[in-house]
Amino acid sequence: MHFYILSIFPEFFQSPLRCGLLAKAQDKGLINFSFINPRDFTQDRHRIVDDRPYGGGPGMVMMLEPLSRAIETLPRTCRKILLSPKGKPFNQDMAKSLALESEVAFICGRYEGIDARIENLYDLEPVSVGDFVLNGGESAALCLVESISRLIPGFMGKEESFTDESFATGLLEHPHYTRPEVFQGYKVPDVLLSGNHKEIALWRRRKALEETINLRPELLDRVKLSGTDISYLKDLERIRLGRNLYLALVHYPVLNKNGQIGTTSLTNLDIHDIARVSRTFGLGGYYICTPLKDQQQLAARLIKHWVSGPGGEANPDRAKALETITICSYLQDAVSDIAEKTGHRPKIIVTSAREVGHLACEDVRKLLEQEPVLLVFGTGSGLSSEVMNEAGSTLRPIAYLSDYNHLSVRSAASIYVDRILGDYFA
Known part of the structure; x- marks a missing residue:
């Protein structure tokens, strides 16, 4: 997959993209990146990409001309994501959809935002990573890059390793444990030491259900639950x-x-x-x-x-x-x-x-x-x-x-x- 990132701070991505699995995926040719800086498309010696907002108010607004010229360099068939707080909330289903693409572009805004006419000019998909404020779209784009890349075949060390993760099945993930068996009085649950894979699978499913109903109960509306799942949820002793x-x-x-x-x-x-x-x-x-x-x-x-x-x-x-x-x-x-x-x-x-x-x-x-x-x-x-x-x-x-x-x-x-x-x- 090829990622295009439009940003006035391409250096933001240098370190994180050379770490861990993202670096290995690039070395294997599974993913690659092109960085497009709107400053390279300015026509003044100061390379200005922002200006004061019409109507007054604090801050600056990203200008249309440099960003428009930068977008024009993208492939026509490329799926274009505009990182924006007003966008559709990003989730695992969207990650799966984007992972099927061969080319995805992320447009990273800065300042108070981008001139709103950019959405009239181009087919952009506004996407949000949450209801909070960031300095710009760069960290949000990096979040999407990692989430999407993990779904590309060959990216993970073991293909089955992401199937049990949070949101992969619609539920939050079950707790994990490793050595030592006992630490400061806290012991690994006996079932995980039993070697009984059927009981371990049942325990993990129930723990995933518990985590979800206690921390993110709204997720259950989108999960396919068995009769056994529903019976277990009804029997849970918790404060309602x-x-x-x-x-x-x-x-x-x-x-x-x-x-x-x-x-x-x-x-x-x-x-x-x-x-x-x-x-x-x-x-x-x-x-x-x-x-x-x-x-x-x-x-x-x-x-x-x-x-x-x-x-x-x-x-x-x-x-x-x-x-x-x-x-x-x-x-x-x-x-x-x-x-x-x-x-x-x-x-x-x-x-x-x-x-x-x-x-x-x-x-x-x-x-x-x-x-x-x-x-x-x-x-x-x-x-x-x-x-x-x-x-x-x-x-x-x-x-x-x-x-x-x-x-x-x-x-x-x-x-x-x-x-x-x-x-x-x-």
Whole structure:
């Protein structure tokens, strides 16, 4: 494979490309490089490749003319990658795709960026190596070069050596051990010393599953899992973020369609559907808050019917869901109950279709790693200002960029919980 690297700092690559397997691959003729410096295509004696941005602002912008002339020297059929923070995230699948090419070019930007018209002029693929800031595209290009080269036949010492690596199968890699057998009291797992290759393979698979679900659970959505894999993941004993999340459905104080404070009646669908969401995602609990005694009695009869009555006998799954419900008079009762159960007062986060809150679902996920969270939903036309002010934190509406944001509360609860915990429940 031939790599073309367009960079104003070609010397950046001299040392890393002469180390280890990359150096050996060049010696064997598996990969080779051409470096193209846009400075060589300038037409002034100072070899200037940057200029001030139109519209003002800090920093400089890479100019079109030198870079365009440099790109024109590339083969027409060459696949051209523009290293850019706005690009498609680089992953193993992309590495495999690029490894099938015979020629790949990397365009490395510098300064505040490249004049945006470069993407109108050429067929470039923007690619990003992560959500962080670099001085330029050179280190990102080097990352891609190494990842792609490893997939070229003959590059690795043993072809099977990369098949078990992280991301090769979609999972993170299992732990590795070597001599000494015991070091500072830490011993190599017995199974690796047993010589039983079937048991070793099983252990490695399970450890890869454990590493993935604990550190990068979102990867599991893209992995082909066997029935044995799924059974093992379900049986894993680990802290689930879902246990730290609680839901509250408030029927008072809420607003009616005229903006007046009032009380709403319980809805059978809200009771059942939100309870099923709570059970599916393993939440800490689901609180229904109403001060009306007749409504509390109605809810209690319904729950009894499904949990310990004839409904539960006919539908055990529904019984498990409704077991998550606690009936209380006010939101503060739910807060006190969670504090008593967990030893920590929960952080109250409210939801609203009207107010654009500052919290995203990812923020809530991070909070769950540290403390219990009570996610509060209103009925009627939404929560009163009293409850909104008490919380201090508002979750961003589900469709906050839409001019129509009128979901049922049970739909909103389902979507929010999935966005917060979808990758994290066992």
